[in-house]
Amino acid sequence: MTVALGRTIAGFAGQWPRWSGYAAGGWALIGIAPALCWAAGRETGSPLRDVPGGRAAAGLIACCLLTGGIAAAASMVRRTPRRWVLVGLRTCCALAAAGTFSFVMNGLQLVFTGTVDDWPTFGVEVFCAVGAALFAGAALAFQRRTADTCPRCGLAHAGRDAGRIPAPPAPAPxxxxxxxxxxxxxxxxxxxxxxxxxxxxxxxxxxxxxxxxxxxxxxxxxxxxxxxxxxxxxxxxxxxxxxxxxxxxxxxxxxxxxxxxxxxxxxxxxxxxxxxxxxxxxxxxxxxxxxxxxxxxxxxxxxxxxxxxxxxxxxxxxxxxxxxxxxxxxxxxxxxxxxxxxxxxxxxxxxxxxx
Structure with a gap:
């Protein structure tokens, strides 16, 4: 059963171009709620609580997430204007990446001490890391799909693929x-x-x-x-x-x-x-x-x-x-x-x- 479950998960992950846009849109809709709470004055988990103008910035983030969520859903629809969709997806990816600012530091602290200084903030950082990955995947899949290349490998080829050929090992340039x-x-x-x-x-x-x-x-x-x-x-x-x-x-x-x-x-x-x-x-x-x-x-x-x-x-x-x-x-x-x-x-x- 464990092997079968692993293969199911691997197969689902391998189809990421088909679901990454929907997943990124769902993530954005979930992220709007805490952003609006921070804009209203709540500070729990807010990465902007010590930043001047943090409440206004949180409101702007909520607006950007709404736009990015719409762009993520639109990326799954054919004949969508390419430029504004890519701008929305990449903007949300950058916002989510910025939210991971102290993720590694807190992760190391968790490994060596068993705890972190602020659990809500660490939870937001984990959430942002997931969002950055989803929006990056959605942007990449949409870019490849609208360029008439394979969403999975990024190359132009005819017909369906029967598998994956790993790249030969080689050192970096x-x-x-x-x-x-x-x-x-x-x-x-x-x-x-x-x-x-x-x-x-x-x-x-x-x-x-x-x-x-x-x-x-x-x-x-x-x-x-x-x-x-x-x-x-x-x-x-x-x-x-x-x-x-x-x-x-x-x-x-x-x-x-x-x-x-x-x-x-x-x-x-x-x-x-x-x-x-x-x-x-x-x-x-x-x-x-x-x-x-x-x-x-x-x-x-x-x-x-x-x-x-x-x-x-x-x-x-x-x-x-x-x-x-x-x-x-x-x-x-x-x-x-x-x-x-x-x-x-x-x-x-x-x-x-x-x-």
């Missing part, structure tokens, strides 16, 4: 690999800082004891504190996993499991396995790093803002600590997006024509 290496190197200062603390040293004038004490004051779990005491900082481990993901997107071993992987050696890597965390990470970390650099790191340097003054994050020491993290997230997130786009295009299977 050289330019993409270089971008991936640069994104990985951006994490080096962050890993050095965290490892120095984890091993009991001092970085930027901040000793390890103060870092552990800060973790304790912030209610860190016993697992995180234990890892810290044994020199294993959980954010460093997460960064290393992120680097492996980025490099895997640009090399053959990210498409076919290498021989050293037990039970899976030689098998194709399912495309969703690296692409799901890659796109979530790119949509979260790239804006987080860029916005943080512009509005948090840059002002003190040019004399337009004060240095941080919160716990261990005080003065130029605190600024340096922040720069090691924020300065890594932006380049890494951008590189992850570039690598994910390249991987997605390079591993796209083709339809096999019927005999």
């Amino acid at each position: 050289r330019a993409v690999r270089l971008i991936a290496y640069a994104g990985s190197m951006a994490f080096v200062p962050y890993i050095v800082m965290k490892t120095t603390w984890a091993l009991g040293g001092t970085f930027a004038g901040v000793p390890a004891d103060e870092v552990v004490a800060e973790f304790e004051r912030n209610g860190a779990s016993g697992l995180i504190l234990t890892l810290e005491r044994y020199g294993l900082d959980f954010t460093t481990l997460s960064a290393l996993v992120g680097i492996v993901l980025l490099l895997g997107l640009t090399h053959r071993w990210g498409q076919v499991f290498p021989r050293r992987v037990p039970l899976l050696a030689g098998r194709r890597v399912p495309r969703w396995l690296p692409l799901t965390p890659a796109w979530l990470g790119a949509l979260t970390l790239a804006p987080y790093g860029v916005i943080g650099a512009i509005f948090y790191l840059l002002p003190p340097v040019v004399g337009l803002g004060d240095l941080p003054s919160d716990g261990i994050m005080t003065g130029w020491s605190g600024w340096t600590v922040a720069a090691c993290g924020i300065g890594a997230f932006g380049p890494y997130g951008i590189a992850l997006g570039v690598a994910a786009w390249s991987y997605q295009r390079q591993t796209r299977p083709k339809c096999a024509p019927q005999a």
Whole structure:
């Protein structure tokens, strides 16, 4: 029964061009309700509660979701004006992607601590991640359908397809690999800082004891504190996993499991396995790093803002600590997006024509 259920789900997912527009429209209609509540003054789960003009922005989002929902439904109808439908679908996709701003950070916190700071906000982030995927699929299916290409593979071929032919494994173009290496190197200062603390040293004038004490004051779990005491900082481990993901997107071993992987050696890597965390990470970390650099790191340097003054994050020491993290997230997130786009295009299977 489990195998049959898995095949049913896989078959349904494989027909995404047929239902993605309806699903995106339903998602938009559901999303209008909380947006209207935020516009009316409720703050539960609102990503705009600390933003000036947040209520007006929430009202605008509700209007955009209504328009996007109509566009999603219209995308399933033949002879629909192509330009405005694509604008509506892509606008809603961008809005939903913006709502995943802290998804990865909260996800890591959930993995290592078992909880998050704000469950309603995290729920909104998960909801937005689903919406971004649905609208991206709806836009892609509509674009291919109106261009007289196959909605599934994006290529022009006659007749129905009898199956899927996977793309041959190959490394990413050289330019993409270089971008991936640069994104990985951006994490080096962050890993050095965290490892120095984890091993009991001092970085930027901040000793390890103060870092552990800060973790304790912030209610860190016993697992995180234990890892810290044994020199294993959980954010460093997460960064290393992120680097492996980025490099895997640009090399053959990210498409076919290498021989050293037990039970899976030689098998194709399912495309969703690296692409799901890659796109979530790119949509979260790239804006987080860029916005943080512009509005948090840059002002003190040019004399337009004060240095941080919160716990261990005080003065130029605190600024340096922040720069090691924020300065890594932006380049890494951008590189992850570039690598994910390249991987997605390079591993796209083709339809096999019927005999």
